[in-house]
Amino acid sequence: MVEDPSADAGAVLPGAPDPQGAGRFEEAGRARAERQGHPVDRMTPVSLLTHPKASSRLADNLTRGNMASVWVEPRTGALRCALPGATAGPLTLDDPALVETHLSDLPVVIADELAASRLRELTLAGSPGPASRRLLLGLTMPYSRQVIVATRLLAHRFHLPAGLDPLVFESWVQGFGWQASGRRNLLRAAVSLLCEGPPSMQVLAVMHVEERLLSLAATSSLEAALRAGDLLDVLTERWHLLLDTDPALADLSFSTGRVVPGIVTADDHELHVLAESCVWPAGEVVMMSFTDAESGARHASVPLLRAEPTPDGVVMTIANPRVGLTEGALVGLANPPVHGKFALPSTVYRWAGEQPWSDQQRHVPVDVLLAGAL
Structure with a gap:
C-alpha cells in the first residue's frame, strides 16, 4: 500500500491548468512593479549572461561593453549599428555585406524585436557567410548571450510597470531610469543589468548548447543546418526547463500545465x-x-x-x-x-x-x- x-x-x-493563469501572473507582477515605481524581479535573480565555467572571453567582452549595438533610429527608421572603439559614429546598416564585415566575431546586442526583424531581413537579402549565419541562428534561438535581443531577456528577468510596453526598448529605459547618453550606452546598461546576479548551473547548461550551436555557423552545409536544427531543439528544451523549474515562476508554470x-x-x-x-x-x-x-x-x-x-x-x-x-x-x-x-530524444x-x-x-x-x- x-x-x-x-x-x-x-x-x-x-x-x-488555468488558461487565464498566465495573464493573471503577468498582470499581478506588472501591478506590483507599478506600485513600486520601477521594474521588479520576475525570475529568481541569476546572471543570464555570465558564469565562471562559461567562456571567459565572451564574459569579458560583455562586462566591458566590447560589443556591437544594433537599433532602429526612432526619427528616421534607419537600422543603425555602433561598434566598440569606433570614432566615426554609428553605421547605417543598409547593405548585407556590412553584416559580414562588421559583425563577424563580436557579441551583438539588439535593442528589441523590431531591430531584430530588420536585421534578419537585411541578412537574408545577401549571401550568408559565417557572420551572417551566426546572426541568423542567434536570432532564431529563444536564448543567446552572443546575439542578445535586450527586450527579450529583460522581459523574462523582470516585470515592467503596467502602462509600459515590454516589447519597446525605450520602455525599459524609462522603467529603470537609465540616464546614459546615446543608444549604445543604454544598451550597455541593459547588458550590465542582465550580467548581475549569482551564477546558475541551469543557465550554464543552456550556454553550453549555445556554444555548440553557434559553432556550426562557420560551416555552410546542409548537414550542419540539420544538426543546428537538432541542437536548437535541445537549447529550447533546456531554456524552458530553466524557466519551468524556477520557484519564482511556479504559479505561472502550474497554471500553464x-x-x-x-x-x-x-x-x-x-x-x-x-x-x-x-x-x-x-x-x-x-x-x-x-x-x-x-x-x-x-x-x-x-x-x-x-x-x-x-x-x-x-x-x-x-x-x-x-x-x-x-x-x-x-x-x-x-x-x-x-x-x-547534447542528446536529442526520439520522443x-x-x-x-x-x-x-x-x-x-x-x-x-x-x-x-x-x-x-x-
Whole structure:
C-alpha cells in the first residue's frame, strides 16, 4: 500500500491548468512593479549572461561593453549599428555585406524585436557567410548571450510597470531610469543589468548548447543546418526547463500545465509525491524544483521509480536526492525530462494533450536551413 502524502501534509494541490493563469501572473507582477515605481524581479535573480565555467572571453567582452549595438533610429527608421572603439559614429546598416564585415566575431546586442526583424531581413537579402549565419541562428534561438535581443531577456528577468510596453526598448529605459547618453550606452546598461546576479548551473547548461550551436555557423552545409536544427531543439528544451523549474515562476508554470505540482512525504531512500496526474514512464528522469527554508531555491534531477493511482491522485515515487525536503513541501516536476548533454530524444512529451511528439515531426526554421545550406 502506497502511503498517501496528503494525509499528513495538510496542504492542497494547485488546481488544474488555468488558461487565464498566465495573464493573471503577468498582470499581478506588472501591478506590483507599478506600485513600486520601477521594474521588479520576475525570475529568481541569476546572471543570464555570465558564469565562471562559461567562456571567459565572451564574459569579458560583455562586462566591458566590447560589443556591437544594433537599433532602429526612432526619427528616421534607419537600422543603425555602433561598434566598440569606433570614432566615426554609428553605421547605417543598409547593405548585407556590412553584416559580414562588421559583425563577424563580436557579441551583438539588439535593442528589441523590431531591430531584430530588420536585421534578419537585411541578412537574408545577401549571401550568408559565417557572420551572417551566426546572426541568423542567434536570432532564431529563444536564448543567446552572443546575439542578445535586450527586450527579450529583460522581459523574462523582470516585470515592467503596467502602462509600459515590454516589447519597446525605450520602455525599459524609462522603467529603470537609465540616464546614459546615446543608444549604445543604454544598451550597455541593459547588458550590465542582465550580467548581475549569482551564477546558475541551469543557465550554464543552456550556454553550453549555445556554444555548440553557434559553432556550426562557420560551416555552410546542409548537414550542419540539420544538426543546428537538432541542437536548437535541445537549447529550447533546456531554456524552458530553466524557466519551468524556477520557484519564482511556479504559479505561472502550474497554471500553464508545464509543471506538475506535488506534495511530498519523505523517508531516507524515497520521496512520495502526490500529484493530480503523471505523464512519465517508470525509469524516466525528471527535474524537481522546490524552495528549501535554509538554502532557498533548489533543483534536483531524480529518477521516477514508480507511479501508482490513489483515490486522491497519482503518487509518484522518486529516489530521495537528500536535499532536506520537509513534510508537506510543494514541489514542481517539470517536463521535458533531463537528457544527455547534447542528446536529442526520439520522443519528447509535450503537455498539450499529453501526447508523445516525434522528433521526425520537428520543423527546422527556414532561416536556420538558409544559414547552413547557402
